[in-house]
Amino acid sequence: MDKRKNTASHLLARFRGLIQAAATLATNIHLPNFAKGGIYQGAGKAVCVPGLNCYSCPAASGACPIGSFQSVVGSSKFSFSYYVTGTLILIGVLLGRFVCGFLCPFGWLQELLHKIPGKKLSTKKLKLLTYIKYAVLLFAVVLLPVLVVNDVGMGDPFFCKYICPQGVLEGAIPLSIMNTGIRSALGKLFTWKLAILIVVAVLSVLFYRPFCKWICPLGAFYALMNKVSLLGIQVDQCKCVSCGKCAKVCQMDVDVTRTPNHAECIRCGKCVGACPVDAISFRYGLGVTGDKPAQSTQACENK
Amino acid sequence: MFKAIKPVAQVALLIVGVAMVGFGIMRGEADAVLAKAIRLCLECIGIG
Numbered sequence: 001m002d003k004r005k006n007t008a009s010h011l012l013a014r015f016r017g018l019i020q021a022a023a024t025l026a027t028n029i030h031l032p033n034f035a036k037g038g039i040y041q042g043a044g045k046a047v048c049v050p051g052l053n054c055y056s057c058p059a060a061s062g063a064c065p066i067g068s069f070q071s072v073v074g075s076s077k078f079s080f081s082y083y084v085t086g087t088l089i090l091i092g093v094l095l096g097r098f099v100c101g102f103l104c105p106f107g108w109l110q111e112l113l114h115k116i117p118g119k120k121l122s123t124k125k126l127k128l129l130t131y132i133k134y135a136v137l138l139f140a141v142v143l144l145p146v147l148v149v150n151d152v153g154m155g156d157p158f159f160c161k162y163i164c165p166q167g168v169l170e171g172a173i174p175l176s177i178m179n180t181g182i183r184s185a186l187g188k189l190f191t192w193k194l195a196i197l198i199v200v201a202v203l204s205v206l207f208y209r210p211f212c213k214w215i216c217p218l219g220a221f222y223a224l225m226n227k228v229s230l231l232g233i234q235v236d237q238c239k240c241v242s243c244g245k246c247a248k249v250c251q252m253d254v255d256v257t258r259t260p261n262h263a264e265c266i267r268c269g270k271c272v273g274a275c276p277v278d279a280i281s282f283r284y285g286l287g288v289t290g291d292k293p294a295q296s297t298q299a300c301e302n303k
Numbered sequence: 304m305f306k307a308i309k310p311v312a313q314v315a316l317l318i319v320g321v322a323m324v325g326f327g328i329m330r331g332e333a334d335a336v337l338a339k340a341i342r343l344c345l346e347c348i349g350i351g
Binding site: 176 | 306309310312313316317319320321324325326327328331332333335337339341343344346349350
């Protein structure tokens with residue numbers, strides 16, 4: 001094996017699938033609950049997991065940050081969640097959209113679906129759709145649960161209730177299989193959400209991560225944090241030969257040589273593996289993850 | 304310009320994040336999250 005390909009950045013990119021599987025398992029560690037038809041009810045549920053993972057999944061080990069935020073702001077007691085927002089800021093600064101690329105169970109599922117052989121479509125001409133997720137974050141997660149309230153001041157978790165397919169996939173389906181009471185209670189809302197899940201699944205076969213790109217409010221929040229994240233991608237302009245292989249291989253439609261810390265970059269590391277001169281690498285730390293400027297030819301020669 | 308303030312912004316955000324988590328716990332938000340998360344979320348699974 002080529003020795004230069006054994007850098008930490010290459011290893012991280014190469015073992016991404018394994019890390020995604022491990023992260024999904026860690027996020028859903030209480031597997032016996034699938035057979036019991038109930039959910040984990042321990043103190044661990046007070047802690048938010050980094051990815052999109054429904055807390056009504058029988059195996060869920062923590063709380064979904066999006067669901068938690070809505071439940072807090074939708075309660076009659078609070079109108080904002082410092083706890084969940086602070087948690088998301090911390091995760092966002094420490095990791096950015098690395099969470100999407102490595103730690104999110106729903107992101108991993110979409111990637112697995114995209115591996116199904118068949119026609120694949122590009123999303124390069126659909127970049128405008130990436131702004132939808134910011135609207136979902138603002139309206140369905142933040143504003144509507146606070147502003148649309150019932151007589152006792154409680155709001156619905158609009159995103160969880162009307163949009164999120166994870167609740168059906170991880171919660172409704174496994175629970176209704178084991179629990180006849182839940183099965184008999186499923187109605188039109190379930191049908192609507194099941195339809196969303198099916199559409200997302202079909203789109204995931206055709207497009208790369210359609211939910212992450214266009215809909216996910218958690219991805220939107222981490223996207224906003226990508227520029228200030230401690231973990232980032234750095235392009236060494238002295239090594240770069242402008243071959244364009246990194247941009248070509250990127251399924252999130254990012255040209256990493258121009259914008260290494262683009263909001264859509266999920267840090268999957270495909271560009272790291274594609275670069276023929278090892279000009280692209282992961283970087284971690286204060287201030288070191290910024291866009292490395294193109295140095296003068298002389299500066300590169302002196303290096 | 305952004306490069307110069309980036310480390311400052313990162314440290315500031317980390318401090319703000321920790322402070323917000325602490326303040327949220329103090330006013331009982333973690334308990335609210337736990338109370339929601341240990342019960343079946345009817346909205347999430349499509350019951351309503």
